[in-house]
Amino acid sequence: MSTLLEMSGVSVSFDGFRAINNLSFQIGEPELRAIIGPNGAGKTTFMDIITGKTKPDEGRILYGDKGISLLGLSESRIAREGIGRKFQKPTVFEAQSVRENLAMALKNPRGPFDVLLYRKTRAGAARIEEIAARIGLSEALTRPAGELSHGQKQWLEIGMLLAQEPRLLLVDEPAAGMTPAEREKTTEMLVDLGRDHAVIVVEHDMEFVRRLNCKVTVLNEGSVLAEGSIDHVTGDPQVIEVYLGR
Template identity: 80%
Template sequence: MTSLLEMSGISKSFDGFQAIKNLSLQIGEPELRAVIGPNGAGKTTFMDIITGKTKPDEGYIRFGEDSRSLIGLSESQIAMLGIGRKFQKPTVFEAQSVRENLAMALKNPRGTFSVLFYRKSAEGAARLEQIADEINLTAHLSRPAGELSHGQKQWLEIGMLLAQSPRLLLVDEPAAGMTAHEREHTTDILRKAAETRAVIVVEHDMEFVRRLNCKVTVLHEGSVLAEGSLDHVTNNQTVIDVYLGRTDAGD
């Protein structure tokens, strides 16, 4: 497994509040990584910095085999390098069918120029069917996306991101609002996706994280508090004191 993303010495303050403090971590390719932590741990800012929404005050971020710096790049430039992000609330085109949503993502993988060179092909149709199968929506391809359940909309948005062939996929609290069956299938989708790319899942549902069966990074006050298997980090007394013993697990 090679290193895809490297963050070193990242710090970020907002009006005197230090959201991220000397944060360093590496993500491999392929890899599935869960990021957990209490309120104010810096999980959202962590994702904002990777995707270019927020600029760090210090440190560097390198991406890809050429170790390209992400500092100073725009959100669209970073997306075009192959970094996709799924927010907690699903954003799909509700009036369009599931098929049309996926087709639009295939047509426009990373920017407007891709549309100019897109051609309908048997390969594209096969890819669409493959993604629909992976996200468990084959039987719903003709349905308007607005008719899907909350969990199915989450799957569709993940599918739309997968259609763009990202090398790194950031997923924010995918289990929120899902039924037990939907949560189970979502872990299957993410584990499958991580076989060929890097996937970072920010989550606080420990059952969901356990089913992901991956390395876990615990953030606290903007820094890495612990890292390792879920069993390893949940047996860490400091993690128990600052996170697991508390009821506020969001960000």
């Protein structure tokens, strides 16, 4: 497994408050990683920095085989380099079918005629079928996205990210608002994606994190407090004190 993303000495302040404080982090490819921590630990800012939404005050972020610096790159350029983000609230095109949502997201030439022509190609159609199978929506391809359950909309959005062919996926609180059956299926989906992508899952639900059965990074006050298996971090006295509160 090679390192895909490496952050070192990253700090960012907002109005004198240090949201991220000398943070160092790395993830390999493929790898599934969970990020946990109390409210205000810097989890959202961490994702904002990776995707270029927030520029750090100091530190470096290297990405990819050639170790390109993400600092100074625009959000759209970072997305084109293969970093995709799934926000907590799903944003799908409700009036369009599942198939159309996936077609619009496919990584392809972006001119208006290119998009119209590409959707009809055999390769595009095959890719849509492949993604739908992976996110468990093969049976729902013709349904309007607005008719899907909350969990299915989350899966569709993960599928739309996959259509962009990312190498690194950032997924924010995927288990929130799901039924137990949907949560179980989401766990399986993320574990599957972690076999051929780098996937960072930010999550509050410890039971969900436990079922992911992956390395866990605990953030607190903008720094890494602990890292290791779920049993290792939940047994750490500092983690218990600041986060688990037992």
